[in-house]
Amino acid sequence: MAAVGVSMLLVGIAVTVNLGASVENKKTLQGVADAAALQAEKTVRAAQASSSTAMSQADIASMAQQTVENYVKANTPASSTAPDISVTYTSLSTYSGNVSVTLSKKTSSFMSGFLRSAGTAVSVTSTATMTLGNSYxxxxxxxxxxxxxxxxxxPADISALENSSAQCAFACHDPNGYRGSCVKGSSSSWNSWLPPCNTRVTAKNAGIxxxxxxxxxxxxxxxxxxxxxxxxxxxxxxxxxxxxxxxxxxxxxxxxxxxxxxxxxxxxxxxxxxxxxxxxxxxxxxxxxxxxxxxxxxxxxxxxxxxxxxxxxxxxxxxxxxxxxxxxxxxxxxxxxxxxxxxxxxxxxxxxxxxxxxxxxxxxxxxxxxxxxxxxxxxxxxxxxxxxxxxxxxxxxxxxxxxxxxxxxxxxxxxxxxxxxxxxx
CATH class of the missing domain: 3.40.50.410 (von Willebrand factor, type A domain)
Structure with missing residues (x-):
């Protein structure tokens, strides 16, 4: 009976230790998931801002996935097993959306020989967003x-202005010809060799x-x-x-x-x-x-x-x-x-x-x-x-x-x- 009592005591200790470890592992994993989701959302936003055209949803999702994988890998100790990773991107509009990250892993148990379970499954999810709706x-x-x-x-525009009739490589802002001789719109052709007075319009008309x-x-x-x-x-x-x-x-x-x-x-x-x-x-x-x-x-x-x-x-x-x-x-x-x-x-x-x-x-x-x-x-x-x-x-x-x-x-x-x-x- 004494042996059975000791065994039960050891099992109780193991369960308590494993429960505490599971809670701590989940807390750690949640921290990684939160940071990874934020990093992925930030990376996606930066890419969208710098892109000259709207990025496809597939490209955004792929970028989010890669960012999360890189972050999780960099923040998983070499002695630990990396968690399974699931990443989804949900578009809210052309330039905004949510990145959701789910990390799952099975932790090893203390005194696993006394317990049926080979480990405790831990799964966490974190979703990051970039929208301004809730911030004034x-x-x-x-x-x-x-x-x-x-x-x-x-440089091409500057060169074009230097070589145009406007002759205003700098400060094409003068519609009145204050800087010198110029041709009014209604002037006769005898002085047409002079630059036009409205240099601003000249640049616009030339598509510059x-x-x-x-x-x-x-x-x-x-x-x-x-x-x-x-x-x-x-x-x-x-x-x-x-x-x-x-x-x-x-x-x-x-x-x-x-x-x-x-x-x-x-x-x-x-x-x-x-x-x-x-x-x-x-x-x-x-x-x-x-x-x-x-x-x-x-x-x-x-x-x-x-x-x-x-x-x-x-x-x-x-x-x-x-x-x-x-x-x-x-x-x-x-x-x-x-x-x-x-x-x-x-x-x-x-x-x-x-x-x-x-x-x-x-x-x-x-x-x-x-x-x-x-x-x-x-x-x-x-x-x-x-x-x-x-x-x-x-x-x-x-x-x-x-x-x-x-x-x-x-x-x-x-x-x-x-x-x-x-x-x-």
Missing amino acids: IQIIFLVDISNSMGIGGT NLKIDYVNQAVQDFMAQLIDYSNIDQNHITASITTYGTTIQQIQAPTTDLNAVNSVASTIDLENAVALPVLGYTRTGDALNSIASQLTNVGQGESENSQRTYVIFISDGAQDIYSNANGYQHIVTVAYQSACTNLKQMGVTLLSVWVPYYPIYGSQQYDTVIAPLPTTGPGSMQGAMQACATSSDYYFEADDGPTIKSALASSLSSIITSSGLRLIK
Whole structure:
């Protein structure tokens, strides 16, 4: 009887130990499944954002599967048996969906010789999603529409403008011919050899995209994807657009009507040059301060009164303001970083999209006003734009038109990841 009692005691101990081990194994496996699902969802989203065309469901599912397998393998100890893996991707819309991960394995039992079971089966499931329906956010576009955004959007566009009748390789923004002799639309043919006055129309008629055209398209693409992501409840998302150059104008007040914002985005264009000697300024610091003065309800996204707030700042990094230090009545600086710091201290996530300033070699004005600035690092336009961003994850460089569109897509991906990536079960 004593032997039987000891045996029963040992069995009881084994069952207790195995139960505890099973709970701990399930907890560990759940942690791996959660992390794998989040990683797969993030990877899929990044791929969709960077793809020029919509990815097929098969490609998305395959990418999710591979990401999960790689993650699980990397996080399974060499001494342990890898779990069985099942991955499914459920599309919610063109750019959003859920990744579900199920991990299953049988754990070895303590004192298995005393027990009928050779091990304990453990199975866990985790589902990650990227949607914005449950997080209150506000997105504010601050777009530079000053003269320098009027260059060709690609090297080919720049070359085409240099060799066209417009003769406006730089700043094709002047509909009035302030820069010199030109031909009005109604002029007689005797002076037809002169460049046309409305250089902006010339570029459009020639099918040449300027830097600002790509910004226009990129903001529209951003809004279209945002609308797609927010299909569950657009009332949680507010967006607005402010443009700046010589003047600062909120062309779209904050609204939850994202389709209206997208429509207004299609109207983003260069501001017209003003009369000589000014032609135009770029009031970057004033524009950033204007955004700060209008901000309300900045928070963590849990309610209308506490919204995650993102400012998408698109500029070549120049602040061009009045000065009597030279005959051009301009001075270019990067003295707007304190305005960026102020926004960040208010709880804003600042995404900085730097579209580099086009150098005009051989131009006396360029040599006098702009060339003295360093090209990189502290005191440079690049350095200032990078310093303005909340972190390196929110800083993007866009040398030409296509990369401007890519940068805006990456901006949306960053916003979705920070505010919309979550586990739902």
